[in-house]
Amino acid sequence: MRRGSNQLRLADFNQAVVLDVLRRTPGASRADLRRESGLSPQTISNITRRLIDDGLIRESTPSGSARGRPSIPLVVDRDGAFSVGVHIDPARLTTVLLDLDGQVRLRRQERTPQATNPPEVTALIAASVDSMIREAGVDRDRVLGLGIAAPGPLDVHAGVILDPPQLPNWRNVRLRSDLSQATGLPVLLDKDVTAAATAELRSSKDASNAFVFLYLGSGVGASVVIDNQVLRGTTNNIGEVGDIIVDPDAEQLEWAGRRGGLAAACVPEALVIQAARLGLVPLPDLTDYVAIDDACTSLCEQAAAGNSGAVWILDRAARRVAVGLGVLINLLDVSRVVLGGPLWNRLSRAFLPVLPELVARELVVARPAIVVDGSAIGEHVAAQGAAELVMDHFLAPRAAALLVGES
Amino acid sequence: MRRGSNQLRLADFNQAVVLDVLRRTPGASRADLRRESGLSPQTISNITRRLIDDGLIRESTPSGSARGRPSIPLVVDRDGAFSVGVHIDPARLTTVLLDLDGQVRLRRQERTPQATNPPEVTALIAASVDSMIREAGVDRDRVLGLGIAAPGPLDVHAGVILDPPQLPNWRNVRLRSDLSQATGLPVLLDKDVTAAATAELRSSKDASNAFVFLYLGSGVGASVVIDNQVLRGTTNNIGEVGDIIVDPDAEQLEWAGRRGGLAAACVPEALVIQAARLGLVPLPDLTDYVAIDDACTSLCEQAAAGNSGAVWILDRAARRVAVGLGVLINLLDVSRVVLGGPLWNRLSRAFLPVLPELVARELVVARPAIVVDGSAIGEHVAAQGAAELVMDHFLAPRAAALLVGES
DNA sequence: GGCTTTATTCCATTCGTTGGATTAAAGCTG
């Protein structure tokens, strides 16, 4: 339903624009904001006054080495707002406390509780969040909310994890209502890949506001950023790319995924099976994600040490991943790819040098150059992204926020 | 660069919202518009007055069978605005004149000029457009512009066709500047699949504002509509899906495309090669798009008549297309697929009954139901979409139009 | 004929933005 807009929302939107510019370019003066936003000086003056009153930004000390009156640099007040992000991964549970400046104040990581019941798990998360806020000594009123990144499929609308294949004990957990009640904070649930793309989008200094994010963890997923917007799909379950065929000649693995699919090419489980076939690692219990993770680490270490079999496996994985990336690039017409996720820092050494060339071969339309980047954030990108989701939801200028009748 | 907004743009935006609602639901009253747009009655009153003054809408006769004061139905004035759309296909050149009501006033189709030089071609298009406007007897001042749909790759920013593999004589044709000069109209260039999706989005009565459009013509392409927006990609070359592997066990064809790719599964050229191998049709000259098209028509007719070889070929093609659609659905998380393009009305009979079931098998995330539709418009969807592009550009509420500093 | 219901418009007000003038604080200049 298309809806109109009005002045009140316009003011909020412009305020969000100004805060957004300031989050991206710290130390910008009011004059800089005017140039960057296209708004009039007076409007900037009004908006900045409101933001200062709200404690979201503050004036910094003028540098004073220019021609005319020195400008007053404005910076976001790092203590002006906080958000908490939680990433639920089959192997690890990561929690971060993010400040308005985008800095991670605190980070915690623990084993993901495996065999417990939902109420226990949510209570555990809530307790962890509470203690984190206390430990950091931040004003609880300044915590905007709690973001949860989880593997799909999700019902984001209802705030429920449906039946993630990798999290058998998390079926139909009503995360949002449970956690919202337990913590008293607004809770946002989104897919892990979506959260990761959000974090990457904000951290990227690059002007390229369009990229595909390939998330490599216990599973493989993709998310898409186009025109500064993270795509979510109709049910927020975007990015299921594991079944894309990337090698027609791939062998069949003892594995549920599609033969020759992207998941079979780069998921730890599949890599470990391949390594076990070559005798590089003992085949672990395939229901134990931690054991798989450890075996995968061993494989990557052997490749780094020069073991030819391990090198061959990762090299082939890179070629297959490149085919998958080619599909995404050709379909979505983006010129930048970002890779990240818990598995990425183990694979990057083998992948990064060869991927640009391999991907370039897959392109249908001639392009200046495909940029292949590793995540600027690293292993905790999804947790940080979950926290960024909250920041974005409450602070970022969204065109949808302009429309009458949207939340 | 994020930019702010102001009241003038806000007013234009709301006016566009109102006009858009009215284009979708003809006969809506001011009260209906209020409900639909969320704007206040007074605002609606002001906006409708402006629109009536501009000749874009007019009051219709009240029906008067309700409780209170009868509402005055408003309808778009079909003569209020026009646009011309041209679709450049390897085989055919289609031109349509569209009115504000979305009706095609005139349509022409001719053979695409094959071996001529660019100036001749643009002059031919310009003359055709001019004569069409004269013939229809419409006020030239009411023609908003000229939309061109062409196969990629394009440089939309510069308005240039780059080097379409299927249009060897159209390399680096500066369509926008040439045609703009020749006709005096604003010219919009976009990809054929993008144009088709635009037409489909507008014509669809369905509330589902997210779908994937699979365009089947001399080539295969896809476009994506999410949240009422047609995705374009960074260089407007979205939708190159021909190289997606849909059958790992497909045989090699005498054909440039990827073995087992989606193009090899459903492009006329590939289908005809397969038919020729079975002796169903003589192998035509593979550089003659018209001959290929005719042979493909023959294949489809034989299948319709029950020839088992022809049926088998199309059945296999449907299975392969379903795999490709599965990739798109899983990646983009949409629950509706629309098929169209010049080839579609020949394939629909074989494809439509089986596709829903075949596609459902490919899904990773459980979904209520995937809707598989044939295009509501038909063969000329790209030409009509080219005209719709113009209407949308000048009349539709785009969030981007709200921002200061955008065109 | 009066009452209710629904649609639309008139009037006064609110509120965000804008344009022009003003103040502030520096460097440059003779």
Add this chain to the structure above:
DNA sequence: CAGCTTTAATCCAACGAATGGAATAAAGCC
């Protein structure tokens, strides 16, 4: 060093878009 230029930020009046409440219009209901 006083005046000039330059850039930054703010003050003030005005504009314009949307809103809320009252008023008007046109039907059916009792």
